[in-house]
Amino acid sequence: MNLLRDEERKLAAEFLSRGYVIAEAEDRAALDRIQSAAAYAAAAFLGLPAPADPGAFCDAIGEQVTAERLNDLRLAVINSIVGEPWFRAAYFACARTLIESLVGNELAMQRGIGLSIQLPNDEKSLLPLHSDAWSEDSPFEVVLWVPLVDVFRTKSMFILPKEREERWRAVMPQYADRGVGALFGDMEPDVRWLDIPYGKVLVFTHTLMHGNHVNREATARWSINVRFKGLFTPYSDKRLGEFFEPITIRPASRIGMTYEQPTGFSE
Amino acid sequence: MGAASQQQSASRFGYRGYVASRAVRGTNFPQHVQNLVVRDYAARHGLHYLLSVTEYAMPSCYLMLNALLDELPRLEGTVFFSLFMLPRAKARRLEIFERVLARGCELHAALENVALRRRDDIAALEDVLQVAFTLPLLPLAGRYEKDENSREERARDPFWSVLERSL
Numbered sequence: 264m265n266l267l268r269d270e271e272r273k274l275a276a277e278f279l280s281r282g283y284v285i286a287e288a289e290d291r292a293a294l295d296r297i298q299s300a301a302a303y304a305a306a307a308f309l310g311l312p313a314p315a316d317p318g319a320f321c322d323a324i325g326e327q328v329t330a331e332r333l334n335d336l337r338l339a340v341i342n343s344i345v346g347e348p349w350f351r352a353a354y355f356a357c358a359r360t361l362i363e364s365l366v367g368n369e370l371a372m373q374r375g376i377g378l379s380i381q382l383p384n385d386e387k388s389l390l391p392l393h394s395d396a397w398s399e400d401s402p403f404e405v406v407l408w409v410p411l412v413d414v415f416r417t418k419s420m421f422i423l424p425k426e427r428e429e430r431w432r433a434v435m436p437q438y439a440d441r442g443v444g445a446l447f448g449d450m451e452p453d454v455r456w457l458d459i460p461y462g463k464v465l466v467f468t469h470t471l472m473h474g475n476h477v478n479r480e481a482t483a484r485w486s487i488n489v490r491f492k493g494l495f496t497p498y499s500d501k502r503l504g505e506f507f508e509p510i511t512i513r514p515a516s517r518i519g520m521t522y523e524q525p526t527g528f529s530e
Numbered sequence: 531m532g533a534a535s536q537q538q539s540a541s542r543f544g545y546r547g548y549v550a551s552r553a554v555r556g557t558n559f560p561q562h563v564q565n566l567v568v569r570d571y572a573a574r575h576g577l578h579y580l581l582s583v584t585e586y587a588m589p590s591c592y593l594m595l596n597a598l599l600d601e602l603p604r605l606e607g608t609v610f611f612s613l614f615m616l617p618r619a620k621a622r623r624l625e626i627f628e629r630v631l632a633r634g635c636e637l638h639a640a641l642e643n644v645a646l647r648r649r650d651d652i653a654a655l656e657d658v659l660q661v662a663f664t665l666p667l668l669p670l671a672g673r674y675e676k677d678e679n680s681r682e683e684r685a686r687d688p689f690w691s692v693l694e695r696s697l
Contacts, residue, residue, distance in 0.1 A: 371661075374643075401674040494661060497674035502555070503665070504613060504642045504658045512657060520660045521620070 271364050278365055282425035283467035285459055286361055288409070293353035294462065297344065298411045301378075301485065304343035308336050318461060321412050322482035325382040333380060333388065341378050354489060355510065358407050358464045362491050365466060366405055369516060371507035373490040379475070381418070381484040386477050390420075392447040395469035395490075401499035404492040408465040411485035415458040418480040423472040427453045431472065447474070542606050545572060545638065546598055547582025549611045552589065554641075555662075564611040571640035572609055580605070585615065592617060599629055607636035613644060613655060618663065620656070627652050 267275060278284050288294040295317075302317030309327050314320035328336050344350050355362070355372065362370065381388050396402045408420070423431060431450055438446040447454075450472075459465055467473070469490070478484055490501075494509050495516070501507065549564040559567075565582055572579035585594045595615075598608060607630070610616070616623045627646055630637045637646040646655060665672025 396676075403674065495664070495668055495672070497668070497670040497672050498665070499674045499676065503662050504644075508654070509657045509661050512661070516664075517660075520664050 274361070274364050278466075278468075280425060282428070282471040283422060283457070283465060284361065284365070285457065285463055285465050286358070288357045288462055288464050289359060289361065290353070290356035291462060293356040294409065294464075296353055297350065297357075297409070297487070298461075300344045300347055300350070301340050301411055301487075304340045305336055307343075308339040318412055321485045324380065324483045324485075328382075330382055330385045330387055333382060333385070337378055337380050340380075341376060345376055351510075354407070354409070354487070357409055358466060361464070361466055362405070362407060366491055367493040367496075368511060369494045369513050370509075370511045371492050371494045371503060372510045373501075374506060374508050377488040379484060379486045379488070381475065381478040383478050383481055383483065389476065390474045392443050392450070392472050392474045394472050396499075399500035400469060400490070401492065401497055401501070402468070402470045403496040403498075404469060404490045404501075405466050406469050406488050406490055408467065408486055408488045410459050410461060410463075410465075411487065412482065413460045414484055414486065416456050416480060417476055418478050418482065418484045419457045419459060420473055420475045420486070421454040421456050422467060423450065423454050425471060428471055542604060542634075544578040544580040544605060545607045545609045545636070546580045546601060546605055547572075547609050547611075548585065548595065548598055548615065549582045550585050550615050551587040552585070554612045555614045559611070568609050568611055568640045571638065571643070575638070577607070577609065577638070579609065582611075590617075595626075599626065602630065602633040602635050605635060607638065609638040609640055611639075612641040613639035613659065614641075614662070616659070620660075623656075623659070624652070627655075 265272070274284060298321070299317045302320045303313045305324060305327075306313055306320065311327065324336075351372065354376075379388070379390070395404070395406075410419070414420075431446075431453065435446065454472075457465060475484075490507070492498075492507065494512065498507070503509070547565065547568040549561050549568065550559070551561070552558075561584060568582060569579050571577075583594045583598055585592065602608075616626065627637070630646060631649060639645070642658070644651075644655060644658075646652065
């Protein structure tokens with residue numbers, strides 16, 4: 264029996280066939296607040312005044328920072344926005360119903376964030392082809408990936424869509440001695456670069472191969488990634504407490520987790 | 531700050547480390563690694579680290595923890611290697627939290643990067659512990675294993691067999 268609503272069925276079918284969904288941010292004010300906080304934190308780090316247009320400032324960050332200082336800037340921005348008490352609720356609000364439809368309504372959320380800032384033509388900030396499920400992550404997780412600027416072509420990330428993934432998964436052992444670079448080189452015509460304008464969000468299963476490459480566009484990429492999973496689904500090495508925290512425990516679960524049967528009976 | 535509080539603060543000093551001799555969440559971390567994690571946490575949070583006490587290996591033994599709790603009047607707080615070194619029984623944990631707070635101390639957990647500073651912090655810590663203690667009751671015992679042997683075990687798990695047949 265499948266009692267999902269029609270819109271949930273469509274969403275589930277799309278997610279299962281492609282492995283990702285791109286949708287409008289559900290709370291645009293929350294997204295704008297995150298973008299502004301990131302831009303203001305970057306400006307403060309660089310000793311610049313708060314920008315009037317945070318999006319344009321982020322796009323043009325390559326004019327203000329060198330590739331050598333980029334990681335310090337990135338860490339300063341992460342520390343600043345993660346320290347904001349409203350940040351986690353705002354990030355979740357950007358895709359709450361989408362995540363609840365795809366994952367469930369009793370959730371664990373990654374405690375930290377990933378922030379990617381990729382300057383044009385910077386060859387040092389690359390994330391080679393990978394699947395998170397090949398390392399410490401559980402395949403029960405999804406990633407909410409939120410660009411803070413328009414991303415397109417090489418300014419975005421690539422993903423190997425589900426319909427093409429099986430074929431490449433099968434031939435992976437043939438690349439054991441040649442490395443992941445060779446695998447990506449041969450696979451590249453099949454990967455999809457995701458064009459996502461600012462204001463939209465991406466949810467994808469990190470079981471699919473994905474990554475980024477040198478940003479050959481004129482402006483910088485800014486994107487945040489945070490993982491979500493069903494609270495009561497299997498974890499891998501990114502564990503509850505260290506990496507994830509519960510964000511929506513329902514009352515029935517609270518009762519069940521603390522329930523004790525009456526005791527003291529004897530034969 | 532009143533004179534009594536100032537006197538109390540002056541007589542307290544540092545955060546005592548607390549590391550384990552038994553497995554923490556199923557993993558035996560070498561004690562020197564636990565101490566590295568605790569010291570790093572203390573340094574990152576500006577806490578003056580005091581040499582760790584080491585809990586004994588016997589299951590459910592908290593002799594060293596109790597000694598540490600007795601020392602609280604002379605400390606600013608404690609840094610556990612992990613939150614999961616607390617007793618499994620909720621009533622015992624709550625008693626420890628109350629003792630720490632009543633002494634004006636803080637309890638930090640380095641591995642999880644969390645801290646008990648005020649009564650409001652208890653709920654979030656308890657949420658993590660309560661859910662984690664429930665995970666062994668779930669399919670795959672709440673743990674997704676990636677090696678071949680574990681996958682075979684998964685295939686033999688009656689829950690997954692039934693579920694896969696039903697799809």
